[in-house]
Amino acid sequence: QKEVEQNSGPLSVPEGAIASLNCTYSDRGSQSFFWYRQYSGKSPELIMSIYSNGDKEDGRFTAQLNKASQYVSLLIRDSQPSDSATYLCAVGDSSASKIIFGSGTRLSIRP
Amino acid sequence: GAVVSQHPSRVICKSGTSVKIECRSLDFQATTMFWYRQFPKKSLMLMATSNEGSKATYEQGVEKDKFLINHASLTLSTLTVTSAHPEDSSFYICAPISLGSYNEQFFGPGTRLTVL
Numbered sequence: 001q002k003e004v005e006q007n008s009g010p011l012s013v014p015e016g017a018i019a020s021l022n023c024t025y026s027d028r029g030s031q032s033f034f035w036y037r038q039y040s041g042k043s044p045e046l047i048m049s050i051y052s053n054g055d056k057e058d059g060r061f062t063a064q065l066n067k068a069s070q071y072v073s074l075l076i077r078d079s080q081p082s083d084s085a086t087y088l089c090a091v092g093d094s095s096a097s098k099i100i101f102g103s104g105t106r107l108s109i110r111p
Numbered sequence: 112g113a114v115v116s117q118h119p120s121r122v123i124c125k126s127g128t129s130v131k132i133e134c135r136s137l138d139f140q141a142t143t144m145f146w147y148r149q150f151p152k153k154s155l156m157l158m159a160t161s162n163e164g165s166k167a168t169y170e171q172g173v174e175k176d177k178f179l180i181n182h183a184s185l186t187l188s189t190l191t192v193t194s195a196h197p198e199d200s201s202f203y204i205c206a207p208i209s210l211g212s213y214n215e216q217f218f219g220p221g222t223r224l225t226v227l
Contacts, residue, residue, distance in 0.1 A: 032214045043204045043221040088154065092214040098145065101212050103154040103166070 002027045004091050006102035013109055019076040019089050021105050026050040028068070029094025033065055035074045038104065044088055048074060079109045114138045115207055118221035124195055125227055131194030132190045132222045134205030139141060146178075148201040154160035155204070161188060195226045 003026045013019040013086065021035075032051055036044035048063040050056045056063045062075040072091075076083055088100040114137040124130055134144065134154050149156045159175075160165040161167035161182040169175045179191040189206070192199055202223055 043218040046217060049215055098157060101155045
């Protein structure tokens with residue numbers, strides 16, 4: 001059973017601080033990794049994709065991938081109240097036929 | 112990102128009726144369509160994968176005769192929940208992808224189904 005694990009939270013972070021979200025996955029052959037943001041009652045929105053080891057930055061977001069440790073993370077700098085949402089980690093399976101979602105981490109940014 | 116529409120956004124129906132949900136990719140050709148459902152406070156669960164012009168592949172535990180998927184064109188796929196029951200009440204979301212997109216999925220806005 002291929003799995004993607006996330007801490008469900010809630011993770012509470014003060015406004016302006018860095019929020020760090022973590023994810024581990026079981027399929028060593030995975031080649032694609034994604035972070036989605038989902039507001040309550042809405043569908044997920046893709047915010048980052050990463051395919052190779054290291055860091056990838058996009059604005060206030062940085063995705064980090066370590067395939068050897070089967071670990072992917074998302075850093076959100078200068079956290080804003082609008083960042084409060086559930087963040088879903090998703091991993092493309094090794095057959096590249098689908099992606100597997102974690103259960104999500106609920107992030108709350110307190111003013 | 113890609114532009115995806117779903118219709119209807121919300122539907123309430125009586126038990127035993129069938130409900131059809133449409134998913135359209137507006138600015139690209141969707142060679143593959145994923146259909147998910149999400150129960151309250153739970154993660155996304157993949158129901159089925161369909162490729163344009165061929166039969167859908169259903170995940171374990173998803174009844175293919177109950178959840179009918181049609182992917183007749185590169186811009187439209189439909190999911191029909193047949194003989195819906197209260198336990199089918201959920202948030203249904205489509206995610207079309209195109210060839211070469213490396214599994215990058217852009218979700219439709221979702222359809223909230225409530226079966227009374």
